[in-house]
Amino acid sequence: MVRISKRMSLVAESPTLATSTKVKAMKAKGADIISLTVGEPDFETPKNIRDAAIQAIQENKVNHYTPSAGILPLRQAIIDYHQETDGVQYELNQVMVSDGAKNALYTLFQVILNPEDEVIIPSPYWVSYTEQVKLAGGKNILIDGVPENNFKISLEMLEKHRTNKTVAIILNSPNNPTGAVYTEEELREIGNWAVEHNILIISDEIYYRLCYHQQEAVSIASLSEEIKNQSIIINGVSKSYAMTGWRIGYAMGNQEVIGKMIQLASHSTSNPASVSQYAALAALTGNQNFVNEMREEFEKRLDYFFPLIESIPGFQATKPQGAFYIFVNAKEAATMTGYSTVSDFALGLLEEGHVAVVGGDGFGFPDYVRISYTLNKENLTEAIKRIKQFIQLKSNRN
Incomplete structure (x- = not known):
């Protein structure tokens, strides 16, 4: 059987x-x-990105394994992009390229969670957060947002659900499924709370280039060095560049955590598809119109x-x-x-x-x-x- x-x-x-x-x-x-x-x-997917992938194939750049963390030019492009866009600075050993942002999250949970470790998840939440936490042996602590506050949670709600088993909180702004965007002030409060209690911030920022009516999404890592050091940023090219099928995401943050994620990837996915990495490189370094x-x-x-x-x-x-x-x-x-x-x-x-x-x-x-x-x-x-x-x-x- x-x-x-x-x-x-x-x-x-x-x-x-x-x-x-x-x-x-x-x-x-x-x-x-x-x-x-x-x-x-x-x-x-924009033509310049497709052309870059074709060129990489024709130049025989995509025929072999790449480093599990991703090709060096792409990791550097991610660093440069966020330095220019968010004013944050990362080192190469703090960046990992993955098979989509979903895989980055899965790998992260496998690395940080022990059985019964608690992860605070504001609800409504993206469907895979809770299931990935379960697969890593963790426990989901759900906090229901209210429509009157655009489903966003407050510091008081977080503190009410914090225990000595709380190891992480997931933030997703702009949010899937609600489209809510946390303000800089709201993120700063949550960030400082997480720093005070040594709770890892997992910030899923995959939609942060898609905000409307003068609303701007803020990367939580940009708010202070302390908050940045307490955060793992998850992002990718899928949504902003119409590249969902190319499967390129990435994680940025603590060197030790990222290092373990790379180590796990070396035994699971080996590396993201090489042709997709060259396409993502063109996306981040090319014209942003x-x-x-x-x-x-x-x-x-x-x-x-x-x-x-x-x-x-x-x-x-x-x-x-x-x-x-x-x-x-x-x-x-x-x-x-x-x-x-x-x-x-x-x-x-x-x-x-x-x-x-x-x-x-x-x-x-x-x-x-x-x-x-x-x-x-x-x-x-x-x-x-x-x-x-x-x-x-x-x-x-x-």
């Missing part, structure tokens, strides 16, 4: 990937599905799409400040349409309304759905039309 480890019995499948898989299966059977689930830009143009387009889509979301019966939402998601309370809509849970409502919307959204269970808020606005205006408009028709039809039957 095949044996499965006990730790895997604790881990749930990623709901975003599960929904995406179901959408693809329905499309393969001919269904016309509009998917509002995708956590990736609908833009093409694409990032600004994409950000501006997402801001326009948000301004167009959010009022339409608000017009849907039974939907309630707070306008996001960053990323490219809207987190919607759909409990009333579920009740109106005869569903006992929002998860069932989301499934019905997919199967009958042919619009895919991600249920909030995996984000820690089961009364919500996450809706991505990475599609063009035509598809967003059609999605709203279908959602309204679905709700009206089911409400009349109910």
Whole structure:
């Protein structure tokens, strides 16, 4: 009989990937599905980045293993980029390139957590945080944010949940799924609290170039040398440069922690794909106009799409400040349409309304759905039309 480890019995499948898989299966059977689930830009990877990858192939730079930490030029480019953008300085032994930001987080948790170590996670949270902590033997300590404060947590809430087993806190700003952005003052308070209590700050900043309406995301490492030394920064090229499929992320921080992450990578992934590393190098060192143009387009889509979301019966939402998601309370809509849970409502919307959204269970808020606005205006408009028709039809039957 095949044996499965006990730790895997604790881990749930990623709901975003599960929904995406179901959408693809329905499309393969001919269904016309509009998917509002995708956590990736609908833009093409910029030509200069694609050209750099092709050139690296043609120059035979990508045929062999690279250092587990990533190629030296890319690590230096990451250092230079954050020196210029955030005013922080890292050394080469404080930077590790990984197979996407998700892998950087997974590797980090494996390195820092012992059984029953506690990690504070503000909720709603990205779906993989809790599962990765479980896989490392840690314990999730969830703090529910409130919509009135854009789901952000306070210092008082953190202190209430701190114990002698607390080893880390995860911050994600701009946030997936809410789009909330922590202010410099809020981050400084949390950072100083973490320094005082020797709690590691894991700052997931993968969306920090995607903020709207004069809102700016601040890298927590830029606030003081003490906070920087207490932080591991997670970032990558996936979101800002439309490179989700290239799978390049990175971690920056304490030399000892990064060193152990590199050591673990040498026994797991060996190294990130070499061709993707040269593409990422071009992304960070090349013209940055694409990032600004994409950000501006997402801001326009948000301004167009959010009022339409608000017009849907039974939907309630707070306008996001960053990323490219809207987190919607759909409990009333579920009740109106005869569903006992929002998860069932989301499934019905997919199967009958042919619009895919991600249920909030995996984000820690089961009364919500996450809706991505990475599609063009035509598809967003059609999605709203279908959602309204679905709700009206089911409400009349109910």
